[in-house]
Amino acid sequence: MKIRDLLSRGCPSFSFEFFPPKSEEAGAQLEKTIADLRELEPTFVSVTYGAGGSTREKTLEIVSRIKSTAGIEAMAHLTCVGSTRDEIAQTLDRLVDAGIENVLALRGDPPKGQTEFQAVEGGFRYAVELVDMIRERFGDRLSVGGACYPERHTECANPHVDLMNLKRKVDAGLDFVVTQLFFDNRRYFEFVEQARAVGIKVPIIPGIMPVTNAAQIERFTHTGGVTLPFQLAADLDKRRDNPAALLQLGVAHASVQCGELLMRQAPGIHFYTLNRSTATKDIFRALQAGGFTRRQ
Numbered sequence: 001m002k003i004r005d006l007l008s009r010g011c012p013s014f015s016f017e018f019f020p021p022k023s024e025e026a027g028a029q030l031e032k033t034i035a036d037l038r039e040l041e042p043t044f045v046s047v048t049y050g051a052g053g054s055t056r057e058k059t060l061e062i063v064s065r066i067k068s069t070a071g072i073e074a075m076a077h078l079t080c081v082g083s084t085r086d087e088i089a090q091t092l093d094r095l096v097d098a099g100i101e102n103v104l105a106l107r108g109d110p111p112k113g114q115t116e117f118q119a120v121e122g123g124f125r126y127a128v129e130l131v132d133m134i135r136e137r138f139g140d141r142l143s144v145g146g147a148c149y150p151e152r153h154t155e156c157a158n159p160h161v162d163l164m165n166l167k168r169k170v171d172a173g174l175d176f177v178v179t180q181l182f183f184d185n186r187r188y189f190e191f192v193e194q195a196r197a198v199g200i201k202v203p204i205i206p207g208i209m210p211v212t213n214a215a216q217i218e219r220f221t222h223t224g225g226v227t228l229p230f231q232l233a234a235d236l237d238k239r240r241d242n243p244a245a246l247l248q249l250g251v252a253h254a255s256v257q258c259g260e261l262l263m264r265q266a267p268g269i270h271f272y273t274l275n276r277s278t279a280t281k282d283i284f285r286a287l288q289a290g291g292f293t294r295r296q
Contacts, residue, residue, distance in 0.1 A: 079108025
């Protein structure tokens, strides 16, 4: 089923993001995570796409299997990195042939070792070009999502320019957008208000990543331009050598975040799971206890 139709039901969506594993051990961990989270009946799940299409085959395989065997609606990430228009079109054809109806259209990050994005000859420079091609080739057969940045894209110094870039993507045919992770809800609410003011009407799904690893989160804040609130940073620092306490902190903070987001009419929550289920399940159970997960 298309995600745009799932989002139109009027009840909050709950979705999980996975990435293709790089080893047999990681593959087993992902299978366990999918099995654990399946019981929560997610609205959909998404599978990321490595730089330069490096995980293209695994992405196709995982997203197809999740939909066909796990019975969960699935969305494939698709990037412009390292691929020509024809190669991307072939990938899309394979997704459609496999019964996939949902795609997250992204420009993608530069491959490891490169500091700037460079389109290959015959490729796309921007995500809006990818969205244009998908709509031109498939019309409404696919539901297309995109990414947005409540604290602006790291490559764009002007937040208004960044917002207008998003509007161009939406006008090209996005059905919904998913935000980069954030830890301060004020950033999300202000961003939504600004987006609505410039005419962006599609659902804006907040992306949430629970704090489970201090160094990892600090790396995200450094490279991704994400702000870590002072009190959360201080609490994280006190617990950085205590994994159990850190997990408890992460679950508590994210649960409060999600509760406020849903109370103030966010269309759902997209969890960045990092292929682990414990924190996400704990947060979902907290939301369940608070009555936030009722489905119509």
